[in-house]
Amino acid sequence: MAQPSPGPKLASLALIAAVIAAGAGAFAYTAGWFSPDRLTPARLVQAIAPAGGPALGHRRNHAKGICFTGAFEANGNGAELSKAQVFVSGTYPVVGRFNFSTPDPNAADATSRVRGMGLQITTPDGQVWRSAMISPPFFPVATPEAFYALLQASASKAPDAMKSFAAAHPEIAAFGAWAASAPWTASYAEDTYNGLNAFLFIDKSGAAHAVRWSLRPQAAVAPIDHDALAKLGPDHLEQEIAERVGQAPQKWTLVVMLANPGDPTADPSKAWPADRKSVEAGTLVVDKVEAERDGPCRDINFDPTILPDGITVSDDPFPAARSAAYRHSFNLRTAEEKNYPRSDAAQQGTQP
């Protein structure tokens, strides 16, 4: 894990904030602490938008992405921690989406430090597990409110806005250090996707285990520097993953990390020590990639609170905040389909 940097440059913080463009959220009716004077899903989603306004019809964050399908091959090891069917040895269908953090669906690949994966696994008992994970090993800030403040500071014209933010939220330094030093890759297939938020796995006896999960690539990782990535072209990542999966399925190992007593479960800006017990629960196999416009992930809301029986939220405040923000974004974008028409609709529209 990256160590906190004593003094990340404010310019790089502003850049990070811009490229994360990742939301922030707070409140959440489900968490029971909604306050109309403070933070709402609408305010939070609005704060992610660039100055010129959001890209209508698209996800309000992680707007550039590509769909995939495949399977999760559970090896049975996770069944000791959770009674969810998804951990019983077997193969379960998957729909997902590779993406990166930007409100601009046309952004060039090298503009974003944070890549992501949306994942949905369905089991024969009718249960669904959705997750949206990112490549950094921890989140830049500790709370949804702090994320909102980060978005506001990065958009502010006040010269000291980011300096004041960093003073009030020192946890951002570790993220700045990670962003400045972590290697880039030239492929979605070579990235690790971290859930970051803590959840509870409920086992057959009813006991709860605090966990975080990650998908670790089985592909060899070939680091590349930022300028070399930029030279590969603005849409390299989507072209590359489509070609690569066309040649062979791509795989990730699902690693479930268990908290020790006292490890922070309510703060995704704090990584747990690497020596914590972890369980390899199975393999994600991606065998088909399709453009988002007509693809199977287009209308999925990868809401991290959609969980099967056997997984629940913890005291981490993010999932509830994210759920409310994602729902708002989903409602907006699905009502704006004319701004992002499917191919058949676009073709019909151009016919005389």
Ligand code: HEM
């Ligand atoms: C309160 C904090 C956050 C807010 C407000 C927020 C906001 C959003 C919004 C509005 C979307 C678009 C949703 C849609 O239209 O379907 C989104 C997508 C996404 N977010 Fe967040 N986010 C937050 C935290 C996080 C965290 C902690 C992670 C990772 C651990 C994350 C990972 C992702 C990913 C991977 C996607 C793309 C999912 C997809 O492919 O549909 N976000 N976020």
